[in-house]
Amino acid sequence: MGITISAAIIIKNEERCIARCIDSLLPLFDEVVILDTGSTDNTIRIIRDYKDEKIKIFFSNWEDNFAKARNEAMKKCNCKYIFFIDADEYISSDITEFTCELKRIDEINNTRNNDAYAYSPIIKDHENNITKNIRRVFINCSEFYYFGYIHEELRRKGNKKIIDKEIKITIQHDGYKKEIIKSKDKQKRNENLNLKNLDAEPKNLRWIFFHFRDSFENLPRKKYTNHFIVK
Template identity: 55%
Template sequence: MDITITGAVIVKDEERCIKRCIDSLLPIFDEIIIVDTGSVDNTLNILNHYTCDKLKIFHTLWENDFSKPRNLAIKKARCDYIFFIDADEYINSSRCEVISAFNEINRNTKKNDMALCPNIQDHNSNISRSVRRGFVNNEGFYYFGYVHEELRKSNSAILDFNVSVNIIHDGYFPEIIESKDKENRNYQLNLKNISAEPRYLRWRFFYYRDSFEFFPVEEIYHTLSNLIKINENFPLQYSNLKSDKYIFSILDLIARAKLKLRDDYDEFQRVIGVMNEIIPFNSNGFYYSMVYEIFNWKDSARRKIEEILNFKHSERQCNIDMLHSEGLHIDAALSFYLYEIGMKAKAKELLLSVKSCGFHTDLIDSYLRQMSYDEHE
């Protein structure tokens, strides 16, 4: 006999996207559970236009707890398996692909402990493959956490099972975050998570990730560095790291903070080195290293521009100019630096002035050709 699957969605004021979500679920799931937590926009009107018997709507009060409506959905589900999808997501896979993924779990002797992890693509085309969305409906699974809620299981560990089911998620565009006040909401709920489980690194990671721009980067760096060390008095290194699945994610935040500080290159390289020991040749560490070099170069270029300007106004400079350029070669060098740090319009204006005054070299022509090419592009 074929397995049956419940699709579960938690909603509140999702008129922008709820139809898209439900339309993607209807051809796939045998039952669709909707838990509304107090919508006051057009969400419920949209849902009530569906006449399909498989769609069932339940209501609960919003109590600043994302786990509560998810656990209610689990309680109401009647199928063999449950699959959660957010209202600002939609499934980009066929019923056949979803059924095939669940059948793989169903044939496994450890199916009662397994969670299906689909591919979730965000608005920046980043793909997450570690979020647990599907599991057997055996009353052993439940959610915990006020925000960034985590799937847990009574009496045993969960085994992740990655599958090629594709989900598209667009709920974190800046304008959507602002309209729903997600930053302030998440800040308060992250604090509640930390209060409930102060030693759990997952909650610390989301606390600083969600509000990264609002914390002093020194606090992020020092607090998180100490949190993941076995011994705070010893340096940050692989052998001094706690054993936790969120260590790499926290190191990523530490690298971001150090990139913003740019106060100690050796310490930055130490962080990247530890990241590479955990995941060799990881693209995150490579990215931060490359961006660090760009920022360092631009800082150096700005210092050089200041040095050129000081030289131009110095009374100590030699009066014998290169090729009788009357100082135009210094202006040319200044324009090169201005171009390289992105001040292209100012650089071109200065370089054309230098050329019109009679100082003309192959290097000037090369830069002017590149400037014209940039404008054309």
């Protein structure tokens, strides 16, 4: 199997930005796997207007669980590697940069334990803040899965360690502009799903952090917030 790569996107009502995302993906990826979880706007029409064989659309009910949606999308991917990207993101690296990094990923995976590595691109938001530690790229195998209702994280079966590597592929992200958060009611959604993460894993520092970060002004559940403030 050669160096092939699938882009995977979870979408719902993304007419504002889905074309921008797809336009950045088509020159770079062998397939673009899109899982729609209930769009009621023009998102699907925009996607179908491309009439490109690389684009594969699937449909699923939204169950308040981002990890479940990602895991379902993974099953639809056919390439050697999977690259998750959100609809409110787009890749700004050119094809030369992208191809070089993909070759480097493949070299690492071919010489070492290839089901242990996950790769984090450079994610730049609308205020030019940069994040380099979100796992987005990994080999397509049954070893990997996502966990978490929101702020889901990539894991390996059997609680095996993932070896993290940074890659020089840049993603631009604008989904957390204030007006977008308000229009899509992201804050309320995030608060509710963060609490589900805490119910599932109350001692996981990742979920504690995101609970406070996303709902600090409201602190909606005293049994968690009071406990951790005291600690």
